[in-house]
Amino acid sequence: MTFAEKDKAVWRQWQRAQTPSNMDTVLHQLNPIIQQNVNRWAGTLARPLLELEAKRLAAEAIRTYSPVGGASLATHVTNRLRKLSRITYTHQNVARLPEHRMVRFHTFNMANSVLEDRLGREPTVDELVDELGWSRSYLEYFQKGQRKELLESAPVPAHFDSRPGDEGFVDFIYNDLSPMQKKIFEHTTGYGGMVVMGNPKLKKKLKLSQGQL
Known part of the structure; x- marks a missing residue:
């Protein structure tokens, strides 16, 4: 075969x-x-x-x-x-965002990709609202502010930082990793309040080879 x-x-x-x-x-x-x-x-x-x-x-x-x-x-x-x-x-810019906002960035991109494949075209706002379970006003705010947040880490309204369920999504990813992968994840994303590090500092701190990272 x-x-x-x-x-x-x-x-x-x-x-x-x-x-x-x-x-x-x-x-x-x-x-x-x-x-x-x-x-x-x-x-x-x-x-x-x-x-x-x-x-x-x-x-x-x-x-x-x-x-x-x-x-x-x-x-x-x-x-x-x-x-x-x-x-x-x-x-590099996403990693500087708080973890709950970083997750929303990836959640949006994931939903957008799934809908593009399913529909064969770019999804509408209404289709994204249905897929993500977000309000229309929240989605429109997110789309308008997404580029600015990534480039400038701009402040956002209070409701943006209090969406339910994000922590569980991050934890799901985190708990699937090995102990060493967890340390890499922590220092790459800032998970758990850890300091975000570039690859050179991370290799030195965790005593990793280039192949391991």
Whole structure:
């Protein structure tokens, strides 16, 4: 059985029963592709964060894949993983935001990407409101202020910093990491009030090699 045939076999298994276990099986099968794309950006961002984002993107690709188009699952996943460039480009400024605002930034981008794939076009404000569960006025404020926040860390109204559920999302990501990955995550994002560090300082503090980071 070829790699493409194995990819399709585990994908069909997931389609029949869309369980977390079957999704893990597909992600494991596609791990060489995931790691290849992570390696492209390693050094610009802590590897655990890149791997988390790559797996999220791969899972999106698995959910949206259709063999009818003729492309292989591996090709579809590879195309989606090109979006890794976005997280490396914006990370330096995003990491300076408080963790709850950082999470909202990534939550918005995730919802926007999912809707683009589902609809085949850029989503409307109403569609984003439905997907995110945010109010229309809050979403419009967020979209207008997003670029300014990233570039200037501009102050925002009090309600922006009190959205429920963000802490749980961050904790979900954090608790899935190994002890060393947790330390990297803390000092890369400022999670738990930790000081945000660049790669050189982080390597020195945690005694890591370039390959580990």
